Amino acid sequence: xxxxxxxxxxxxxxxxxxxxxxxxxxxxxxxxxxxxxxxxxxxxxxxxxxxxxxxxxxxxxxxxxxxxxxxxxxxxxxxxxxxxxxxxxxxxxxxxxxxxxxxxxxxxxxxxxxxxxxxxxxxxxxxxxxxxxxxxxxxxxxxxxxxxxxxxxxxxxxxxxxxxxxxxxxxxxxxxxxxxxxxxxxxxxxxxxxxxxxxxxxxxxxxxxxxxxxxxxxxxxxxxxxxxxxxxxxxxxxxxxxxxxxxxxxxxxxxxxxxxxxxxxxxxxxxxxxxxxxxxxxxxxxxxxxxxxxxxxxxxxxxxxxxxxxxxxxxxxxxxxxxxxxxxxxxxxxxxxxxxxxxxxxxxxxxxxxxxxxxxxxxxxxxxxxxxxxxxxxxxxxxxxxxxxxxxxxxxxxxxxxxxxxxxxxxxxxxxxxxxxxxxxxxxxxxxx
Numbered sequence: 001x002x003x004x005x006x007x008x009x010x011x012x013x014x015x016x017x018x019x020x021x022x023x024x025x026x027x028x029x030x031x032x033x034x035x036x037x038x039x040x041x042x043x044x045x046x047x048x049x050x051x052x053x054x055x056x057x058x059x060x061x062x063x064x065x066x067x068x069x070x071x072x073x074x075x076x077x078x079x080x081x082x083x084x085x086x087x088x089x090x091x092x093x094x095x096x097x098x099x100x101x102x103x104x105x106x107x108x109x110x111x112x113x114x115x116x117x118x119x120x121x122x123x124x125x126x127x128x129x130x131x132x133x134x135x136x137x138x139x140x141x142x143x144x145x146x147x148x149x150x151x152x153x154x155x156x157x158x159x160x161x162x163x164x165x166x167x168x169x170x171x172x173x174x175x176x177x178x179x180x181x182x183x184x185x186x187x188x189x190x191x192x193x194x195x196x197x198x199x200x201x202x203x204x205x206x207x208x209x210x211x212x213x214x215x216x217x218x219x220x221x222x223x224x225x226x227x228x229x230x231x232x233x234x235x236x237x238x239x240x241x242x243x244x245x246x247x248x249x250x251x252x253x254x255x256x257x258x259x260x261x262x263x264x265x266x267x268x269x270x271x272x273x274x275x276x277x278x279x280x281x282x283x284x285x286x287x288x289x290x291x292x293x294x295x296x297x298x299x300x301x302x303x304x305x306x307x308x309x310x311x312x313x314x315x316x317x318x319x320x321x322x323x324x325x326x327x328x329x330x331x332x333x334x335x336x337x338x339x340x341x342x343x344x345x346x347x348x349x350x351x352x353x354x355x356x357x358x359x360x361x362x363x364x365x366x367x368x369x370x371x372x373x374x375x376x377x378x379x380x381x382x383x384x385x386x387x388x389x390x391x392x393x394x395x396x397x398x399x400x401x402x403x404x405x406x407x408x409x410x411x412x413x414x415x416x417x418x419x420x421x422x423x424x425x426x427x428x429x430x431x432x433x
């Protein structure tokens with residue numbers, strides 16, 4: 001779809017917009033809930049798609065399913081159409097029953113949902129769904145990197161509004177520039193890739209006007225073209241060991257810009273992208289909370305005692321009498337009243353991670369995991385084991401010989417003796433198995 005001007009908006013009642021932030025919230029459940037609510041049709045344009053549960057949900061959908069992916073996307077068990085020209089089909093949206101749109105920065109992959117910082121919008125609006133459907137029809141019928149003019153791109157509801165644009169035909173850069181130019185108080189940004197000179201220069205100009213400007217860059221995207229050096233005085237690099245994948249601007253605590261579009265030349269002129277500008281103070285407050293979380297993210301393990309959860313570490317053998325690779329082990333305990341499914345939970349030594357692909361622990365039972373399974377060393381000095389849930393939250397830690405005072409002789413174990421607190425040295429002691 002094309003058209004630079006914002007024409008009179010469509011009015012619609014009973015519109016709702018919500019956001020889920022990955023990985024700290026349950027993006028997988030949000031995605032699955034909306035897909036499983038579909039009755040008649042699901043149309044998706046996704047850069048990549050590989051999360052097993054989402055793929056299975058789509059594969060089992062009984063209505064009409066149409067999926068467009070980038071030509072480099074993972075192979076899927078159902079027919080898809082792939083883009084046929086240079087550049088990326090970088091969209092991330094699904095339309096369900098012509099009434100609901102899922103969009104944002106999230107690729108439905110393991111990393112996209114469980115590791116990377118992302119946002120997933122759920123929009124219940126037939127007008128917005130119609131705009132996305134028009135774009136999808138173009139992609140489905142082979143029109144990439146262009147399209148026809150649409151008469152309306154703005155929907156108003158409850159004194160709020162949202163505008164939808166598609167790159168390259170709608171010149172997303174111009175709409176971002178216009179929104180930032182209108183800033184009166186503040187502009188906060190979180191950008192995976194940011195190489196757009198015009199947007200960077202405008203941000204610095206706004207700062208000279210007294211506007212608060214501050215942002216977060218994804219560290220892996222630093223290059224000769226990155227705007228980070230220009231904006232270093234008003235930005236930081238993210239600390240997520242995976243990716244900070246947002247493409248977000250928050251303006252005057254009331255407007256949010258998000259979507260698949262990165263502020264880059266490729267994003268504006270070469271890729272198929274989607275961009276939303278939402279004038280919604282409630283939504284902006286949610287994104288400001290996410291900005292604070294991403295800004296404060298600390299990847300280092302926490303040794304601050306906290307109330308224990310259901311799944312805990314309960315025993316570790318890190319210095320065996322025989323070959324370490326044959327005898328070292330970690331024991332997990334389920335202290336809850338229902339079985340604990342371990343899929344996507346993780347244990348690590350602070351450097352190497354083992355992610356469970358399956359398995360469960362019955363209530364009040366333990367599971368011994370051998371080194372031959374988790375495949376990382378447990379060092380005798382300054383060692384530790386970390387336990388994380390599928391969303392990256394640290395559930396427990398045990399440490400020894402330099403990190404904590406626990407010191408086990410060869411053949412001894414470190415064993416949990418109290419189950420009320422996690423991350424707590426006082427809950428552990430050395431024992432003989």
